[in-house]
Amino acid sequence: DAGVIQSPRHEVTEMGQEVTLRCKPISGHNSLFWYRQTMMRGLELLIYFNNNVPIDDSGMPEDRFSAKMPNASFSTLKIQPSEPRDSAVYFCASSWTDGNIQYFGAGTRLSVL
C-alpha cells in the first residue's frame, strides 16, 4: 500500500482565494483525520470521520473551513476564503477505529499571502 496520499504538497495562494486540500486514506481504514500544525499551536485535530461520516468537527476554526468525505477513498478540506493566518501544514491521517495507530500523510504546506 502507498500509504496516506495528500495533494498538493505545497500550495501558495493569495488571501481571499479558495483552497482545496485532498487526501486518499489507506485502503481498508475506516477513520480519517485532518490536522493542522503550526509553531504556535502545535498539532490540532480539525475534524475526523468514521465510515465517511463526520464525527467530531469541534476543532474546525470557523465557517470558512469545511471538510467532506464522499467515499471511503477520498476526503477534501476546503478553506474559503483563505486568510494569512491559515498558513500552516495540514496533515491527513487514517486508522482503524477505537484509538488505534494513525498513519499520516506527508502533509500540505499552505502559505496564504
Place this chain on the structure above:
Amino acid sequence: SQQGEEDPQALSIQEGENATMNCSYKTSINNLQWYRQNSGRGLVHLILIRSNEREKHSGRLRVTLDTSKKSSSLLITASRAADTASYFCATAVRNTDKLIFGTGTRLQVFP
C-alpha cells in the same frame, strides 16, 4: 485545552547517550502512543502502550506508563544522529477515535 504536555521542549545529546522524554496528559485513556516527526515530514508511529500496561520495549525504545500520575516516558537508548527528530506522545481518549497529541520534544543528536 486537552493537549498533553511534554518535557523537555528540546534536548541535545551526543551519539551513544540515552534520551528521555516525558509526557503528561489529562483524560482517561485507552492507550498512549509515541510518534516521531522528521523535519518536513508526517508523523510516524513508534510504539503503543495500553492503559493496563506499565512498560513496553521495542528495539532501542522503552516506554513507561503511570496512569495514576497520568504520565509516560520514552527512553531512547544508545542514540544515533538519525534519531534527530521531534517526538510526540498521543493519548487515545476513551470512547472516541481521537488521539490528543502533546506539544512535542525536539531531539538533536550530535555525531
